[in-house]
Amino acid sequence: MKPFCLRITAAGAMAALLLAGVPAAGAAKARAAEAPEEPALPSVSASSYLDYAAQAAGVPDGGEEIILPAPDGEWALEAGERAEWTVSLPQAGRYRISLTYLAQSQQGQSPAVTVLLNGETPFEQSGGLALDTVWVDDGVTQTDNRGNQLQPDAREEARSHTMVLRDNSTVHDGELLLALPAGETELAVEAAQPLVLYEARLLPPAETPSYQEVSAAYPSAQTGAVWELEAEDLAERSDAAIRRQNDQSDPSVSPNSPRSLLLNTVGGSSWKQPGQSITWRLDVPEDGLYTLSFRYRQDLVAGLPSFRRLLIDGSLPFAEMQAVAFPYSSGWRTLTLADAQGEEYLFYLEQGEHTLTLAVTLGEKGxxxxxxxxxxxxxxxxxxxxxxxxxxxxxxxxxxxxxxxxxxxxxxxxxxxxxxxxxxxxxxxxxxxxxxxxxxxxxxxxxxxxxxxxxxxxxxxxxxxxxxxxxxxxxxxxxxQEQPLELDVIILAGNAAEPEERRSSLLEKLWFRVQIVAYSFVQDYAAIGSVYGGGEPLQVWINTGDILSTGVASGRDQAQILKDLIDEDFSVSSGIPVELTLTSVGDSLMQASLSGVGPDAAVFVPEATPVNLALREVAADLSDKEGFEEMREWFYPSALIPYTLGDGVYALPETQSFYMLFYRTDIFESMGLKPPDTWEDFLDVTAALQKNNLEVGVPENQAVFEMLLLQHGGAVFNDDITEITLTTPEAVAAFTQWTDLYSQYGLPLYFDFFNRFRSGEMPMGIAALSFYNQVAIAAPELRGLWRMVPVPGTAGEGGVSRAQSASGTGVVVLKGQREDDAYQFARWWVSAGTQYTFGQELELLMGTAARYHTANREAFEKIPWTQEEREAITRQWEQTTDIPQSPASYYISRSLTNAFRAVLYSQRNPRETMLRYNTDMQKELERKNDEFGLSAGGA
Structure with a gap:
């Protein structure tokens, strides 16, 4: 579709985007004071918004509102398409941009747009401006059969929105102002996801009257009405990640129970990012002047307040509500909105329904x-x-x-x-x-x-x-940058009322705590959701330990997401109830299964465990189950390799991770470097960095050796898994290259890659895919200064090989009477729909840091990576393979570590060292194969 272009003529002006309410730096003020009659306009593509704002300090505010319509009343834009207007202005000026649109989140991503002037972004933050969405509860809050309340599902409402563009992605969270010169300028809005655009408007900077000005027009009214609203009874929110919470620290938090987990507050750590908002409906009992009070707790950012922008019926009631401060409080307290002298603010409200919105803002922190x-x-x-x-x-x-x-x-x-x-x-x-x-x-x-x-x-x-x-x-x-806030109750009190503050005495708190301790002896807190009597429910264990190692945070919330999916989807469609137990699988799964008290299935099982279970004839062979061949197409072939023994497959892949190369684009650009394509390029870049006393990070673990081995065309085993093949020329070359990285090229053996990457002293390194999660969340100051690309490869006749082994987890089905039901569960669990929904819910709950690395190819395509990130991951994933598991895998890992240390610390010859350890590994493999009666191919 070609972009629609419309010529607009106005008596106003346009300029580039400027943060409303952010004071210019001293130098910027000086430039503004010295500005000539024709105001100096910002340069195209200013590095940051603050730079741009300083350059535009002398540009006057725009005049009248300018409407930029869409053809035929609406305009359907696909991702990457633009709406364009030619705007003709008699003089320069600054304007806000308002969009009216209909959009829905795509693949878990909020809709976003990029604003361009004459085909270019005026500053970094003008790309990827998030658009507001509205999320509501899909149904009512459910309760399991133990009395614990469950988070209701969130559903995005498909309805049109009108919003003024803001920058919520950085430390500048105000409305953006666009400044254009006199004459013609091409203004474009590019969609990042599909959306319907109805119109754009150019608005002059907003001027909100002060409380003194607003209150001067209040009618004389007295009311003694008091109306309280439980904060968890919200009407809508801008982000599905905003969650209700349970708090049992104080019996005065309502509702509460010492026995059951009730969702009695809202927000906390899930409501902290600039731009996130919650809206409530207020049922005002009668016309009058009211105070607003909030029972809140802000104990997550010590010593500093959290700020909220308060809107009534979608508008600021007066300027002081632009940034309401909620001071730090380790416990629950009530805040009545008031000025610095303690004089309470009054809000005139007519009888009937109104909306109250609190939106996260940086406030004075900005x-x-x-x-x-x-x-x-x-x-x-x-x-x-x-x-x-x-x-x-x-x-x-x-x-x-x-x-x-x-x-x-x-x-x-x-x-x-x-x-x-x-x-x-x-x-x-x-x-x-x-x-x-x-x-x-x-x-x-x-x-x-x-x-x-x-x-x-x-x-x-x-x-x-x-x-x-x-x-x-x-x-x-x-x-x-985070502004967490947890709310219990909202109180609307008439100016003649004296509402009572909720408090708990020390005795009440003590008695409540005693009851909680007493109930802990009869409640099974390892069980998730509803618990069923008898032997009817399918018993499934969820492993907490390995979820963390795969880059997904572990805990009750994550297990609850899985339990919700089971109860709402699997159990409904199959008729099979499931009892989910949170546990650390490890050796306990092996021991429990061998003793006959194990589960029917286990999820997030480390990749070394399924074959060990199969060797002891505990795990079920899934390769002959109905629909298995169809399931193979759900994954890359590499995903099934570690779960295969002979002709059998003993787990279905859930997660899969592998190495990527990460580098600092700012440092590379300053030194004229490009990311390496091959290992030869890698060493060249390493040398250039080392000349400037910078370092490069490559983990000194077995996975790096396996990467080099596979790229050289070698293998750990022969096809039958009866011989160790680490004495071949390919294996010796890979082992030598591995040890040379540290002994000859000076790469550090031990390092904190995150902190060194963050500081810039290690601007390039190889790390697991989950490193993306860590940098994206924990190092916001590096936004736009780093990239992720496939690992270096080894050039050969067929091109550059980037082969490497992977790591991951699988779902295991244990042998027994419920084997078929457990297989039905496992098949449902690894399907694209379930995997995507689980990953989406996890990311909505915990943010990008918890991004789920699913092994399902179709589910991966829906996860909200950028197009560049998705292409880089896919290029690497397509060349990823894996090393088969064997009874001697543990010994091979130990021997490779010892061989590596012998070369590094004792200066042994790599070839001779590998020959020696290969003999030891071969003996152990033969011994283990004999122990388990394995013949060729592990059968």
Whole structure:
């Protein structure tokens, strides 16, 4: 579809996007004061929004509203398509952009758009601007047969929305202003997902009246009405991740029970990202002036308030509601909205239904977070400049003349000290008791900088502590962007009313706690959801330990998601009730199964376990089950390899992970480097980085050897799994290459890749796919500064091989009377629909950090990776294979580790070392095969 282009002429003006309410820096104010009559416009593609805002400081506000219609009243845009308008303006000015649209989340992603001026993004944040969606409960809150309330499903409402574009992805969460020059400008809105666009509007900056101005027009009215609303009884929310919570810390939280888990609050850690909002319906009993109170707890960000923007019927009632502060509180307290002098705000409401919305905003934190982010980046640059002179492993006995070798260092430290001092003062104004961590770290850094400036010769010996403080400050910065808030009750009280505050006495709290302890002796907290009597339900164990190792956080919430899916889908369609038990599988599954008290099936079982169960004739062979051949197509062939023994398959794949290469794009660009395609390229890039005293990370584990072995065309076993084949030329070459990475090319054996990648001292490394989860969430300051690509390959006659082994988990069906039912469950569990829904619910609950690495190919396509990320993962996945499991796998792992250490630590010859250990591994394989009666092929 070609973009629709419409010429719009207006007497107003346009400009580039500027954060409403964010004060310009001092330099920007000076430029604005000196601006000529024709205002200076921002440069195209400014690096950040703050830069752009500073450049646009002299541009006047726009005039009248400009309507930009869609043809025929609506415009269906597919992903990547644009709506374009030619706007003709007599003078430059600043405008907000309002869109009216209909969109639904695609593959778990919120709809988003990119704004372009004359075909280019004016600054980084103008790409991927999230659009609001509305989520409601799909049905009522259910209760299991033990009295525990279950989270209701969330359903997105398909209805049109009108919103002013905001930037919620960074430290700037205000409305964006667009500034265009006088004359014609091409304005475009590009859809990231399919949406129907009805119209766009260019609005002048909003001016909301103050409380004093609004209240002057209030009628004289007295009312003694009091109306309370349980906060968990919300009407809608902007994000399905916002959840109801259970709290048993205080009996005054309502409703409550010492025996059952009731969903009696809302928000907490699930309601903390800028832009997230909750809306309630208020049933106002009579016309009048009312106060608003909230019973809340904010105990997750110590010492600092959380901010919310308050809307009534979709609009700000007055300017003071732009950022309502909820101070830090370790326990439950009631906040009545009031000014700084304690004078309560009054809201005039007419009788009937109204809506109340609280939206997460940075509030006063927005005054210092941008500067704090800039300071962290500056500190990392200073640190990298220093280690490019000293190296990472510093010889503290060597003298460094920084004035000559790094003449910019001392001026940079002076500038950094000034930035951090201002940031510390701004944080101090917001802090309350218990919130001294940020100030303490900043104080420590400032003392270090003073020491560096007084005695530059002491910098090398104190650099490690400086790096630690950078990492700590980065963590604090990430935490400060979050605005968690948990609500219990909303109270609407007339100006003549005196509502009672809910409190629990010490005795009440003590008695409530005693009851909780007493009930713990009769409740089975390992069981998830409904519990059934007798032997009818299918017994399924969910392994907590290995969920964590595969990049998915473990715990009751994740198990509850699976239980909900079982009860709502599997049990309904099959008629088979399931009892789910949270446990650490490990050896307990083997022992329980051999003793006859094991489950019928187990999920998230480590890949080494199914074959071990099969060798002991406990696991069922699934290869001869109905529909198995059809299921093979659900996965890449590599996914079934570790669960295969002979002709049998003893587990179905759930998750699958493998290595990717991660690199810092900012550092690579500054050094003129490209990500490596082959291992030869990898060593060239490594050498270039090492010349600048930077490091490269490659894990020193067996998976790296297997990667090199497979790329060379080698194998651990012969086809029959009766011989160890690690003495072939291919295997010896792979083993030598593996050890050379550390002995000849100086790669570190042990390192904290996340923190070194974050600081920039290790700008390239190989890590598991789950590393993406960690960086995306825990290092927000690196947004847009790193990429993930396939691992380096080995060039051969057929091209570049990127083969590697994988890791993962599977669902095991145990032999027994319920074997067919358990297989039916396992087949349902690994299907595309179930895997996608589980992953989606998990990510909605815990964010990107819990992204689920499903082995199902169709489900993977629906997970919200960007197109670039999806293509990179798919390219690597298609070349991934695996190493078969054998009775001697444990011994092979141990022997390879010992062989590696012999070469690295004792300088043994790689070829001779491999020959020796191959003999030992062969003996163990033969012994184990004899023990289990295995012939050729493991049969």
């Amino acid at each position: 005054d210092f977070l941008p500067a704090m982010e800039e300071s962290i980046q500056f500190m990392n640059e200073i640190y990298r400049d220093i280690i490019m002179v000293t190296g990472v492993n510093i010889d503290i006995n060597r003298d460094f003349n920084f004035e000559e070798e790094l003449p910019s260092l001392l001026p940079d430290l002076e500038a950094l000290r000034e930035q951090l001092t201002a940031t510390r003062e701004a944080i101090g104004q917001l802090q309350s008791d218990g919130g001294d961590q940020a100030s303490g770290v900043l104080g420590d850094i400032l003392r270090q900088i003073d020491e560096f400036l007084k005695r530059p010769s002491r910098i090398p010996e104190r650099l490690d502590r400086f790096r630690t403080n950078i990492s700590t400050l980065s963590d604090i910065f990430a935490d400060m």
